[in-house]
Each structure stands twice: as C-alpha cells, then as structure tokens.
Amino acid sequence: MKVKLKNNSILLDRTDLEILRALQSDSRKTYSSIGRQLGVAHSTVYERVRKMEQQKVIKGYTVTVDSEKVGARNVVAFMTVYTDPKETERVAEKLAKLSNVVNVYSSLSEELLIIAKVTAKNQEEMHEFIANSVAPLPGVLKIRTSILTKKFKETETSIIG
C-alpha cells in the first residue's frame, strides 16, 4: 500500500506507516525494537525515520506530562467562546498565544464557535484568567466553560489510524 500525502509528492508505504504507528505509541522505542516488531533491519527503520524527519512527516518528538503529578495546573476545562463572526479568527489567534490555553479550535455548528482547552492551578485562577484575559477580547460575545472532573481517555490524535 502506498499513501500519497496531500499537497506534496511524499509517498509512504506500509513500512513507513507501521514505523509511524510504533513511534506514536512510544517515541522512545529503539530502531532495533521497531525493526524486530516489523521484521525489518534496524538500518531500514533508521533510514525511513531520517527520511520522514527530513520531509517533515515527523515534525518532532514530545513528552506527555501528567500535570496532576507535577502539581502544576490541576484544573482543566473546555471553554466555548461565542464570537462576532468577523472577529473569530482574531480571537482564536489571540487565545493561541496565551499560556493557559493548551488547544484552540474553531467549530461551525449552529454558530461559529471557538473551543479551547484551558488549564489553571485552581478554579480561582481559571476564573481570573477567563475574566481578565478572554472576556475582554474584542468580539467575544459569551463564554461557556466546563471544568473537567474525571478523565476516561486521553490520547494524542493519531493520523495513521
């Protein structure tokens, strides 16, 4: 199977996709262990990974931190921001620059909305942040926030299924 990525000429075959899948589940896996898992030489894995890094198919390797364990920002919330449609883009860009904001998306359901994942040390800091840094942004009409109480599943989005 060959996959042609949209808007460029990069071709990924089944081995590339399996390597990506292995690295997405654990980016510290060695080339040897991935090679053993896929039945290919570790040098093959190395070459494929290097090529995908050069082509920016692999954009980087990050660490997923459990914020509860490091005691940093215990309160996590999903914030829905209703905006003047003319200002949505600008509000989303401003939100994306704020350190308390982890993810920002725009969504078109009945209205054009911004949905953002926000973290804070405690509920008071969460409120202060939204009241002082989000509500005053020009174009913000209304904000609905749901503070998360229990996590049932959280994984990074997998683009390779």
Added chain:
Amino acid sequence: MTLKEEGNSRFLRIVPREKAFYFFTSIGNYTGESAASLKEFMEKINTVSIKSLEFHMLRGDFEKWVTDVLEDKELALDIGRLRRSNLAGDKLRSQLFSAVSRHYEEMVAPPEFRR
C-alpha cells in the same frame, strides 16, 4: 474644581475594556454583559440575571472592582455591608441597585444638593 469634584469625575469615568466589569454566572461562564463605568454598572444591576449578581456578590467581586478600578472606597464599603447581610434574589438586586444609584445620584448632583 474642588477635590471632591475631582474625585467624583474619577469615579464616574469610563474605563478601558480590559478594566471593565464582566458579569459571569459561575466560574468561566461569561454572560456577555459588561460595565465600563459606574453608570453602566448601575444600569446592568437591573438587567443581568440574579444568578450573576449572587455569584459576584458572594465572591466580593463588586467591592473589589469598585475599589481597584473605580477607586471608590465609599461605595465599596456600602457594597461590603450588603454582602455581609447575605441578601439573595430580588432583594439583593433592589438593595444593590438602590445603594449604587444613591451613590451615583449624589456624585452627579450639583454641589448644593450633595450630602
């Protein structure tokens, strides 16, 4: 302009949007209503939901904003007294409005009519 009049014009000014009071109904839930002056604050007391008034009253947000932003300690003391009397519902709305409007009327009244 007397010192008192100078103070009054400070309390009555329109503050920039980042210093305005934003009405919430609970943590992170912004109603879309805000007030950027004492006059606007007084008007909004009559239109925002009771839930929002109760939320901010309980937290002491009104006193804090009046003190920190409008720098009107006298009004902050009046609101603090109301907060300690644990009012709720329509009674809270009417008493808060009457405290703020009395204060506002005094400031905009000609000097000979002030307390």
